[in-house]
Amino acid sequence: MRIGMLISGKRRFLSTYSFGFAVAALACLMLVCPALGQRGQDRGRYAPDSEIRSAFSPLVDTVRQSVLTVIADGDARGLATVIDRDGLALAKASDLIGHEELIVKLAAGEEYPCTIINVDRLNDLALIQVKADRPLIPVIFVKDQTELGEWVVCPGPEPRPRAVGVVATVSRGIESPRLVLGVMLRPHPEGLRVDALTQGYGAEQAGIRAGDVITHVEEQKVLAVQQVAERLNDLASGDSVEVLVVRDGRSMKVSIELQQVRPDPRSRSERMNRMGGEVSQRNTGFQSVIQHDAEIDPEDCGGPLVNLDGEVIGLNIARAGRISSYALPSELVLRRIVELKAGIDAGPDAAGDIEGPVQEAASD
Amino acid sequence: MNGWVSHPAVFYCAVRGLALEQTATENLCGKCLVLGRMAVLSSKSIELMNSFRVLSVVCPLDQVHSQETMFMKRPVLTSYRQDPLRVLALAGLFLLGSTLAPAPAWAQDDADVANVVPGSVEQLRAIQDKVTAVVEKAAPATVCVRAGGGSGSGVIISEDGYVLTAGHVIGEPGRRVTFVFPDGSTARGESLGLNVGIDSGLAKITDEGPWPYVEMGDLEDIKVGTWVVAMGHPGGFDAQRPVVTRLGRVYRMRDNFVQTDCTIIGGDSGGPLFDLEGRVIGIHSRISVSLRQNYHVPITTYTETWDRLAAGEVWNRPSARRGGPQRGGPYIGVQGQLDRNGAVDGATLGQVYPDTPAAQAGLQQGDIVIAIEGQKVASFGDLAAIVGESEPGDELTFMIKRGEREMEIELTVGRRE
Numbered sequence: 078m079r080i081g082m083l084i085s086g087k088r089r090f091l092s093t094y095s096f097g098f099a100v101a102a103l104a105c106l107m108l109v110c111p112a113l114g115q116r117g118q119d120r121g122r123y124a125p126d127s128e129i130r131s132a133f134s135p136l137v138d139t140v141r142q143s144v145l146t147v148i149a150d151g152d153a154r155g156l157a158t159v160i161d162r163d164g165l166a167l168a169k170a171s172d173l174i175g176h177e178e179l180i181v182k183l184a185a186g187e188e189y190p191c192t193i194i195n196v197d198r199l200n201d202l203a204l205i206q207v208k209a210d211r212p213l214i215p216v217i218f219v220k221d222q223t224e225l226g227e228w229v230v231c232p233g234p235e236p237r238p239r240a241v242g243v244v245a246t247v248s249r250g251i252e253s254p255r256l257v258l259g260v261m262l263r264p265h266p267e268g269l270r271v272d273a274l275t276q277g278y279g280a281e282q283a284g285i286r287a288g289d290v291i292t293h294v295e296e297q298k299v300l301a302v303q304q305v306a307e308r309l310n311d312l313a314s315g316d317s318v319e320v321l322v323v324r325d326g327r328s329m330k331v332s333i334e335l336q337q338v339r340p341d342p343r344s345r346s347e348r349m350n351r352m353g354g355e356v357s358q359r360n361t362g363f364q365s366v367i368q369h370d371a372e373i374d375p376e377d378c379g380g381p382l383v384n385l386d387g388e389v390i391g392l393n394i395a396r397a398g399r400i401s402s403y404a405l406p407s408e409l410v411l412r413r414i415v416e417l418k419a420g421i422d423a424g425p426d427a428a429g430d431i432e433g434p435v436q437e438a439a440s441d
Numbered sequence: 442m443n444g445w446v447s448h449p450a451v452f453y454c455a456v457r458g459l460a461l462e463q464t465a466t467e468n469l470c471g472k473c474l475v476l477g478r479m480a481v482l483s484s485k486s487i488e489l490m491n492s493f494r495v496l497s498v499v500c501p502l503d504q505v506h507s508q509e510t511m512f513m514k515r516p517v518l519t520s521y522r523q524d525p526l527r528v529l530a531l532a533g534l535f536l537l538g539s540t541l542a543p544a545p546a547w548a549q550d551d552a553d554v555a556n557v558v559p560g561s562v563e564q565l566r567a568i569q570d571k572v573t574a575v576v577e578k579a580a581p582a583t584v585c586v587r588a589g590g591g592s593g594s595g596v597i598i599s600e601d602g603y604v605l606t607a608g609h610v611i612g613e614p615g616r617r618v619t620f621v622f623p624d625g626s627t628a629r630g631e632s633l634g635l636n637v638g639i640d641s642g643l644a645k646i647t648d649e650g651p652w653p654y655v656e657m658g659d660l661e662d663i664k665v666g667t668w669v670v671a672m673g674h675p676g677g678f679d680a681q682r683p684v685v686t687r688l689g690r691v692y693r694m695r696d697n698f699v700q701t702d703c704t705i706i707g708g709d710s711g712g713p714l715f716d717l718e719g720r721v722i723g724i725h726s727r728i729s730v731s732l733r734q735n736y737h738v739p740i741t742t743y744t745e746t747w748d749r750l751a752a753g754e755v756w757n758r759p760s761a762r763r764g765g766p767q768r769g770g771p772y773i774g775v776q777g778q779l780d781r782n783g784a785v786d787g788a789t790l791g792q793v794y795p796d797t798p799a800a801q802a803g804l805q806q807g808d809i810v811i812a813i814e815g816q817k818v819a820s821f822g823d824l825a826a827i828v829g830e831s832e833p834g835d836e837l838t839f840m841i842k843r844g845e846r847e848m849e850i851e852l853t854v855g856r857r858e
Contacts, residue, residue: 123691244686246682
């Protein structure tokens with residue numbers, strides 16, 4: 078640090094000589110009070126995070142050429158990872174959907190427009206087409222048997238990785254929270270009576286009131302809560318549900334948005350989870366993830382996960398909380414690429430190895 | 442140049458602001474490595490170093506270094522213009538490096554790996570090899586601890602099933618505890634002692650062993666910056682992801698805690714912090730807002746107070762603040778008199794209960810305690826804290842004011858029933 082202070086300022090004129098003097102002077106100083114230096118050494122030093130990350134730079138020197146910054150309506154919202162020369166890339170879908178203008182920025186600085194061409198809703202993975210006027214450099218996803226405790230590197234387009242960490246635990250699927258309308262229902266001679274509404278969910282937003290009686294869901298007569306759940310089984314978060322409601326003797330049609338149960342932000346565990354930084358809006362519901370402890374930001378999702386051999390072993394998909402980040406493993410990504418390219422919308426029907434998300438329409 | 446070898450690679454990296462790469466470090470002795478790393482660090486010096494053009498750093502190939510096998514596999518000898526000032530400059534730099542960090546050659550022993558600020562992939566790999574070995578060795582002994590309706594973590598440190606955990610995980614001695622192993626199997630046991638103040642706690646598996654266990658370490662080689670591994674069961678036991686590992690470095694060390702950047706969260710409490718040899722050096726205790734604020738109970742307190750913990754003692758419970766004193770703890774039998782305005786300089790005794798240590802010593806209602814064992818008492822809270830630090834059986838000298846008189850009273854601390 079001293080060195081930097083002494084030699085900052087004049088650039089060209091500062092030659093070897095002055096540097097030499099400065100350093101020699103400092104060295105003498107250090108020699109005069111060796112005990113000082115010695116004690117400092119014994120206590121150790123907490124090197125800044127950036128310094129640790131710099132050690133990983135050589136590993137990602139090639140891969141980072143394939144990492145793009147995605148700018149949605151003017152803001153950098155995430156990363157994308159190039160998967161073929163013609164400009165196909167993968168990104169985290171939920172952070173990009175709903176924006177009008179999507180632009181990607183390359184490591185070299187060029188910018189190109191891009192469009193989302195398909196989405197794997199189950200894993201929040203978007204296939205995007207970059208309209209580049211030159212071939213892009215794709216990554217190679219390597220199926221890897223990750224070892225617990227091995228290093229993982231999260232590069233952006235810059236030379237220094239965005240974050241580094243270790244594989245925290247065995248790969249596994251992350252279930253979605255259940256989907257709800259946001260109503261408490263009770264059987265009623267004509268259907269299901271709305272006892273109460275949960276604040277901030279679809280039913281309240283759609284104008285449903287306590288006391289309303291829901292008679293039909295998706296054009297089917299409902300008399301038990303279980304029937305509602307069944308009707309919602311094939312739907313995903315964000316889908317609209319048509320219900321027929323009787324209020325004051327009059328029947329009306331209402332469309333309610335199905336939403337995932339969100340953890341109560343006031344709960345102790347959720348407050349703890351958010352201590353230390355922002356988490357991804359969507360951080361649950363993946364078929365399989367590599368959990369690691371690299372402190373990525375939500376905007377670092379969509380970028381590759383690299384091991385110490387420089388291989389791409391996954392794609393970062395969520396900052397999940399204080400202690401964890403999630404990456405989709407290469408094996409899953411490769412499978413999904415095939416389906417996304419074939420134009421199959423891998424919606425909830427493709428769930429397969431994960432339990433169906435909807436259980437109950439009622440909410441607590 | 443007799444005995445002097447230059448390392449252009451180091452300074453090439455330094456000038457470009459790059460980390461030292463594998464190719465460079467292979468050719469370096471420990472001192473040069475330190476030097477190169479320093480150069481990389483001082484980014485402001487980079488501009489200046491450009492003026493060196495042929496950048497080289499001198500390394501005295503002295504007796505010590507020449508004996509190192511890894512040293513100078515491919516010595517790189519570069520022409521070096523004779524320029525006294527430049528020699529001075531480089532010598533200065535070298536001296537600075539060696540004074541600041543008289544490090545031995547790299548990777549000669551474990552302490553180097555544990556404390557290195559990595560500058561190369563080789564060094565990262567050395568760390569990785571250690572970490573993966575720690576995880577493999579330590580995971581089976583890292584258990585989930587269920588006691589009193591809560592769920593925390595713990596680590597087994599003996600074949601017969603002693604489990605280190607956090608004091609707040611077990612709460613009190615003699616509780617029934619269930620231990621969940623990473624494979625989902627369970628064992629029964631009980632909680633033993635705890636030091637509430639520092640948050641250390643001990644439990645024991647009572648089912649028949651032998652149990653997988655890890656060694657307890659010490660803090661002698663642990664410094665700020667030392668690499669450490671945290672394990673535990675965040676959010677409680679989850680069969681789908683048995684044990685969760687985090688890697689980090691020591692951020693701060695104090696007598697009563699070790700602070701690291703290994704991020705921990707609820708459920709991790711009581712879980713182990715390991716050195717890179719897989720020895721327990723701390724137990725997870727608490728966090729604060731920043732990702733650098735993860736606090737662990739230092740392992741030394743477990744070693745130092747082992748007998749008390751094993752005997753099921755509870756101590757250092759700040760009775761005034763944390764829901765009442767604990768059975769078995771120190772007890773004298775007095776109650777404070779409310780002093781709303783802080784008008785009295787001392788602790789006024791509102792009640793002295795009969796047949797208690799206080800009554801036997803001759804304390805009376807209305808006495809104002811102004812000091813205990815020479816330590817000033819400004820309020821009843823001070824009194825409670827000092828007595829709380831004591832042990833049943835301790836002799837304490839109370840300095841009191843009774844009316845206008847000051848007197849000393851000897852009191853033997855009793856045990857709370």
